[in-house]
Amino acid sequence: MVLHTPPSPELVENIIPIADEDLSRKDYASDVDTRWCPGCGDYSILAQMQRSLSNINVAPEKMVFVSGIGCSSRFPYYMNTYGMHSIHGRAPTIASGLKLSRPDLQVFVITGDGDALSIGGNHLLHVLRRNVDVKIFLFNNRIYGLTKGQYSPTSELGKVTKSSPVGTTERPLNPLSVALASEATFVARSYDTDPQHLQTTIEQAARHHGAAFVEILQNCNIFNDRAFADYTDREVRDERLLYLEHGQQMLFGENQDKGLAVSATGLRVVDAHGPDAGLILHHDATRPSPDVHQLLARCNYPEMPVPMGVIRQVTAPTYGDYLDGQIEVQKFKNRHDIAQLLKGRSTWQVE
Amino acid sequence: MTTTSPQANGSGNTATASGGAAIQERDRVTVRFAGDSGDGMQLAGNRFADATAVFGNDFSTLPDFPAEIRAPAGSLAGVSSFQISFSKHQIFTPGDEPDTLVAMNPAALKSHLAALTKGGLLVVNEDAFTSGNLKKANYPSNPLADGSLDDFRIIKAPITTAAIAAVEDLGLTTQNAERTKNFFALGLVYWLYDRDLEPTLDWIEQRFGRLPNIAEANRRALFAGHAYGETTEIADAHVRVPPAVLTPGEYRTITGNQALVLGLITASHLTDLELFYGSYPITPASDVLVELAALREFGVRTFQAEDEISAIGTAIGAAYGGGLGVTGTSGPGIALKSEALNLAVMTELPLLVLDVQRSGPSTGMPTKTEQTDLLQVMFGRNGESPLCVLAAKSPGDCFYMVLEAVRIAFQFVTPVVLLSDTYLANTAEPWPVPDINQLDKIDVPYRKLEHIDPEDFQPYARDPETLARMFVPPGTKGFEHRIGGLEKSDISGDVAYSPENHQRMTDLRGEKIRRIANFMPELEVDGPDSGDMLVLSWGSTYGAVFTAVNDAREAGHEIAHAHLQYLNPFPRNLGDIVSRYNKVLIPEANTGQLRMLIRANFLVDAQGYNEVTGQPLSARLLTEAIIKMASE
Ligand SMILES: Cc1ncc(C[n+]2csc(CCOP(=O)(O)OP(=O)(O)O)c2C)c(N)n1
Numbered sequence: 011m012v013l014h015t016p017p018s019p020e021l022v023e024n025i026i027p028i029a030d031e032d033l034s035r036k037d038y039a040s041d042v043d044t045r046w047c048p049g050c051g052d053y054s055i056l057a058q059m060q061r062s063l064s065n066i067n068v069a070p071e072k073m074v075f076v077s078g079i080g081c082s083s084r085f086p087y088y089m090n091t092y093g094m095h096s097i098h099g100r101a102p103t104i105a106s107g108l109k110l111s112r113p114d115l116q117v118f119v120i121t122g123d124g125d126a127l128s129i130g131g132n133h134l135l136h137v138l139r140r141n142v143d144v145k146i147f148l149f150n151n152r153i154y155g156l157t158k159g160q161y162s163p164t165s166e167l168g169k170v171t172k173s174s175p176v177g178t179t180e181r182p183l184n185p186l187s188v189a190l191a192s193e194a195t196f197v198a199r200s201y202d203t204d205p206q207h208l209q210t211t212i213e214q215a216a217r218h219h220g221a222a223f224v225e226i227l228q229n230c231n232i233f234n235d236r237a238f239a240d241y242t243d244r245e246v247r248d249e250r251l252l253y254l255e256h257g258q259q260m261l262f263g264e265n266q267d268k269g270l271a272v273s274a275t276g277l278r279v280v281d282a283h284g285p286d287a288g289l290i291l292h293h294d295a296t297r298p299s300p301d302v303h304q305l306l307a308r309c310n311y312p313e314m315p316v317p318m319g320v321i322r323q324v325t326a327p328t329y330g331d332y333l334d335g336q337i338e339v340q341k342f343k344n345r346h347d348i349a350q351l352l353k354g355r356s357t358w359q360v361e
Numbered sequence: 362m363t364t365t366s367p368q369a370n371g372s373g374n375t376a377t378a379s380g381g382a383a384i385q386e387r388d389r390v391t392v393r394f395a396g397d398s399g400d401g402m403q404l405a406g407n408r409f410a411d412a413t414a415v416f417g418n419d420f421s422t423l424p425d426f427p428a429e430i431r432a433p434a435g436s437l438a439g440v441s442s443f444q445i446s447f448s449k450h451q452i453f454t455p456g457d458e459p460d461t462l463v464a465m466n467p468a469a470l471k472s473h474l475a476a477l478t479k480g481g482l483l484v485v486n487e488d489a490f491t492s493g494n495l496k497k498a499n500y501p502s503n504p505l506a507d508g509s510l511d512d513f514r515i516i517k518a519p520i521t522t523a524a525i526a527a528v529e530d531l532g533l534t535t536q537n538a539e540r541t542k543n544f545f546a547l548g549l550v551y552w553l554y555d556r557d558l559e560p561t562l563d564w565i566e567q568r569f570g571r572l573p574n575i576a577e578a579n580r581r582a583l584f585a586g587h588a589y590g591e592t593t594e595i596a597d598a599h600v601r602v603p604p605a606v607l608t609p610g611e612y613r614t615i616t617g618n619q620a621l622v623l624g625l626i627t628a629s630h631l632t633d634l635e636l637f638y639g640s641y642p643i644t645p646a647s648d649v650l651v652e653l654a655a656l657r658e659f660g661v662r663t664f665q666a667e668d669e670i671s672a673i674g675t676a677i678g679a680a681y682g683g684g685l686g687v688t689g690t691s692g693p694g695i696a697l698k699s700e701a702l703n704l705a706v707m708t709e710l711p712l713l714v715l716d717v718q719r720s721g722p723s724t725g726m727p728t729k730t731e732q733t734d735l736l737q738v739m740f741g742r743n744g745e746s747p748l749c750v751l752a753a754k755s756p757g758d759c760f761y762m763v764l765e766a767v768r769i770a771f772q773f774v775t776p777v778v779l780l781s782d783t784y785l786a787n788t789a790e791p792w793p794v795p796d797i798n799q800l801d802k803i804d805v806p807y808r809k810l811e812h813i814d815p816e817d818f819q820p821y822a823r824d825p826e827t828l829a830r831m832f833v834p835p836g837t838k839g840f841e842h843r844i845g846g847l848e849k850s851d852i853s854g855d856v857a858y859s860p861e862n863h864q865r866m867t868d869l870r871g872e873k874i875r876r877i878a879n880f881m882p883e884l885e886v887d888g889p890d891s892g893d894m895l896v897l898s899w900g901s902t903y904g905a906v907f908t909a910v911n912d913a914r915e916a917g918h919e920i921a922h923a924h925l926q927y928l929n930p931f932p933r934n935l936g937d938i939v940s941r942y943n944k945v946l947i948p949e950a951n952t953g954q955l956r957m958l959i960r961a962n963f964l965v966d967a968q969g970y971n972e973v974t975g976q977p978l979s980a981r982l983l984t985e986a987i988i989k990m991a992s993e
């Protein structure tokens with residue numbers, strides 16, 4: 011029997027266990043020395059994560075960070091919470107088992123572009139499809155950092171790396187498209203060098219009831235420096251990024267003078283003061299159909315502005331809601347007497 | 362345990378009385394039902410087993426079916442069979458050669474005739490011996506007519522037409538009417554072996570009560586088959602096997618897979634932890650997932666993962682969360698799980714892995730049995746990666762070995778692999794129902810740790826006796842810490858790369874597993890304490906080896922037998938035991954995996970008896986091998 015009851019409204023907001031005392035950013039930092047290269051984007055993400063948790067004031071003992079393998083996956087060691095640095099690509103599986111058997115815990119997955127999309131691609135697909143209530147942060151540096159600079163599944167076609175000295179011969183994946191195609195209920199993007207936006211996005215993900223997927227563009231200054239600089243550099247970002255907000259018009263540009271409208275082939279840029287201004291879309295993250303969300307996910311520089319923020323957030327029962335619901339219903343409907351179970355359908359007596 | 366040797370199979374069919382009506386008494390009989398996959402042979406066999414249980418014989422069954430779900434009807438590939446051996450004594454195998462073969466079509470006859478004892482009874486459905494079916498079974502001429510079956514006693518029964526006639530006026534479709542032929546055959550065999558129809562009639566009512574027409578058809582076919590036996594002059598075929606003397610108590614029928622399921626639910630009760638079972642379907646382990654999924658009312662969380670890696674990952678997550686984390690699979694799945702299993706070794710988490718072994722390598726023969734994963738689970742991981750390995754010896758033993766595996770997993774904070782196999786998974790035997798209140802609770806050490814002063818907590822500090830690390834799951838304030846697959850510093854659990862520490866941690870992980878031996882029973886020897894010959898076995902071959910050893914003793918040889926349920930660590934006294942005999946024979950359904958371990962560990966010149974046929978060891982052939990070695 012499947013429970014098709016929609017979640018009750020109070021389920022929609024994730025219930026986050028709050029600490030008794032007021033905790034600051036440093037209360038969430040462990041005393042382990044960080045080992046990333048100086049200048050690595052991971053530092054900023056770590057700081058924003060600690061600030062976000064302190065903004066929410068999460069109870070640290072209820073927080074678990076589960077990671078795979080990669081530079082990014084060292085993350086749990088630096089958090090003064092529970093954590094497991096697991097094996098390459100498998101963090102979503104461990105996180106799923108943990109969250110389903112311990113719904114009281116907040117489980118965050120930290121992963122890289124190779125970890126999540128190459129070796130662990132299958133697990134990413136399924137954890138999102140199942141809507142297990144875990145929050146996944148994919149640090150996308152479009153390179154294998156830890157193994158010293160081979161191309162990754164998000165590296166651009168033709169990119170020259172250590173393992174592609176004359177350029178790659180494969181097309182990259184778009185992480186947001188993958189997440190949307192996997193029926194993710196929360197899909198967002200942020201980047202390492204905008205602390206405020208990153209904090210807000212992390213908090214939005216944390217408060218989502220269900221699987222959340224956040225792509226964080228992260229600079230690897232050693233093996234793939236300035237991979238996102240063309241649109242995330244301070245001087246150009248207003249012109250080249252589209253900050254999405256649910257309910258607001260999709261406007262961008264230094265003076266908010268451009269917007270996105272639907273075209274015959276997807277989306278197009280229109281002048282916010284021109285004749286098509288009326289066609290500029292309002293962002294609806296809660297739209298059941300992921301059609302416009304997919305179009306947004308596929309906006310790439312330089313043709314289009316690069317979207318940042320929550321692209322999609324819809325309400326759906328989580329895997330845990332269904333599973334716990336079934337357990338409750340079956341406990342109510344059936345006897346659960348072990349002595350009876352051991353006897354099976356029929357027994358006989360030997361005198 | 363009765364150690365009286367059961368009369369060997371096929372021990373003559375000497376008629377004590379002639380004239381058909383006289384009933385002969387026999388100690389033990391083995392019957393095999395064989396037919397097309399669609400003929401309902403598994404159903405017939407299981408009903409026969411139920412009737413036999415109620416009658417009071419000891420019994421053991423051996424289902425054998427093709428891996429293909431629907432092979433072409435009448436083809437050799439589509440033959441499915443079910444063997445049952447029943448006795449007035451305790452028995453430990455489903456018998457080697459059947460005394461009676463029921464063949465529902467030519468393909469079934471072709472596939473199974475070779476196994477039938479010379480002079481054995483052959484029941485054939487003569488209706489199925491059409492030229493088309495004969496061709497599908499590659500018979501150049503009809504064996505019912507060409508004299509090739511003269512060595513056997515034959516009952517040629519028009520099973521299909523008689524069954525259809527019995528249900529004629531019920532208005533069934535031809536197909537449904539024909540389907541009742543397995544009940545007709547069953548009725549006939551019930552008459553042959555003096556079984557009561559009552560348990561089967563009850564079952565029909567339970568199963569088909571909501572389809573009164575079908576229920577009535579099956580009942581009629583059953584009666585018709587029974588009457589056919591009674592009214593047809595079948596010389597010397599009416600046989601009675603008196604009830605066995607079993608330890609008094611309440612019994613049920615159980616297969617190995619059912620016992621695993623019951624063991625897991627019971628372990629959840631005895632630990633007072635919720636069960637999480639992550640698994641990816643694979644023959645012959647799927648039943649465990651399927652049956653557990655139907656037990657949500659016991660708080661069971663089954664998780665059908667996207668692959669075996671995910672399955673063990675989720676179980677590790679559940680174990681890390683402090684639950685009863687279990688994953689189950691077969692050999693190919695173990696191969697996929699090995700990296701994650703190593704994570705559980707490194708993080709030292711209490712995890713249970715069930716491996717219902719099947720025939721390999723690669724996809725091998727998915728529905729056939731083998732004991733070929735022992736070395737895989739012992740060594741099939743990178744690095745020095747010790748873990749605990751146990752093996753069940755009978756269907757019912759699967760239940761108790763689950764409890765033992767869970768006890769060790771928690772006491773020593775370690776992954777434990779429990780080996781079963783296809784044979785144990787599917788074979789059924791009578792099983793004394795345990796009293797849940799008589800089973801010991803299983804201690805969960807982290808429950809006490811959660812109450813110590815967090816200042817005294819170090820994730821890799823160890824219990825001085827067991828060397829179990831201080832495992833505290835997430836959720837407890839003041840104990841926040843990180844674990845992972847990188848090498849751990851002794852005591853603190855911090856990441857560490859120092860040479861001395863890695864040596865020390867390698868030693869500690871090994872020593873922890875060895876110390877399990879201090880908390881488990883020593884190995885018992887059945888037979889002389891020392892002397893000429895020891896037969897050493899493990900896992901599902903227990904029944905065959907036990908039977909063969911007893912038969913060799915009957916033949917005048919003094920032979921000791923010891924059976925291992927603990928493969929890693931070995932019982933403390935094993936080295937001593939294997940050195941006390943001139944000859945050590947290790948029978949296995951592999952090419953010598955335990956033998957390799959015994960030789961490597963104890964430097965004894967153990968010999969092997971090895972069969973890798975996909976079938977359980979034959980007790981008869983093994984008896985011959987034992988006698989041969991004993992006489993050398
Ligand atoms: C089974 C396995 N295969 C390969 C590796 C080697 N390996 C470690 S990290 C990594 C790639 C990491 O790339 P990514 O996920 O993008 O993380 P980043 O280092 O860029 O943060 C690889 C291939 C491994 N640890 N385990």
Ligand code: SF4
Pocket residue numbers: 045046047049050051052081082151155156229230231232233
């Ligand atoms: S290699 Fe790149 S991703 Fe890894 S720590 Fe250094 S800068 Fe960061």
Ligand SMILES: [Mg+2]
Pocket residue numbers: 080122123124149150151152153154155162
């Ligand atoms: Mg990367």
